[in-house]
Amino acid sequence: MKNTERSEHQRDSILDVARNMFAAKGFEATTTREINKELGIADGLLYYYFPHGKQEILDTIVHQGIAERVNDIQINFADAQSVGELELQLMDFFDRIWRLFSSDDNYESFIITIRERMLLSDDESSWLSVITEHIQNNIGHALEDVADIVDCDQTEVMTMAAIIMSIFQRTLYDVLLVKNQREVSMATRTMVQGEIHFLLNK
Known part of the structure; x- marks a missing residue:
């Protein structure tokens, strides 16, 4: 070496x-x-x-976490032909986000950022907000390609993306931080899918 x-x-x-x-x-x-x-x-x-x-x-642990997480998150719904297919693709995306945050290094960085936020600079402690905004924007842009499927105009797409992100974020915080569980239960996943289904079929 x-x-x-x-x-x-x-x-x-x-x-x-x-x-x-x-x-x-x-x-x-x-x-x-x-x-x-x-x-x-x-x-x-x-x-x-x-x-x-x-x-x-x-500081280095937090900065590494920001770069790796933002670069890993990609999304595309262009091949969805129906609301049902879009719902399944959103759930697949939720599963990918879950795996990203619950993997060993990312989970530890997540816990450290929340617990030690008073010791971090504003930029460092804001990586969760940066990631949330990044994911939300990606969802919004991906939904623009299928706005006709969910009967949304372009001005409503980003609002829908914000609601979807809030569902994902609440689940991550509740299960990973509050309950300290690394595995998402079938009941929790079913609840998330139910909320997505309700939103898409409004």
């Missing part, structure tokens, strides 16, 4: 261990010494990669 690759690997390892500890114990309760011990590295090595210590690690 080349030196640059080894260095990048070590940096990623520090971030992975810190993310896990911050999510499990909290930022304040986690010390750099504990991170070093878990990694089996000398105390000074962490500061070589992150000169500003824990705060810089926390």
Whole structure:
């Protein structure tokens, strides 16, 4: 392994261990010494990669989360031929969003951002809002291609997208944060689909 690759690997390892500890114990309760011990590295090595210590690690974890999540979210309803097909595609999109947020790294970053938001800059703590807006805009633009199917004019499409996003967001917060569950139950998924069905058949 080349030196640059080894260095990048070590940096990623520090971030992975810190993310896990911050999510499990909290930022304040986690010390750099504990991170070093878990990694089996000398105390000074962490500061070589992150000169500003824990705060810089926390900032990096949040920034990585923003970039990865926004880039991963794509949507297209152009091939939907009926309200029923659109409903199924929206549920498939909900499942993809769920998998994205409930995967290990993303879930931990989600928990850390909510729990440690007072320690983050406005830009860092707003990544959830950034993602919500990004998803909502994607849904709105995708719905523009099928506005005739749901009997919407172009001015109503973004309102419909906002309602759909609020359904998805409420479910994510309720199950992942409040109930602390990584799996979405059939009952919850059925409820989401029922609300989408009602909206599309208004």
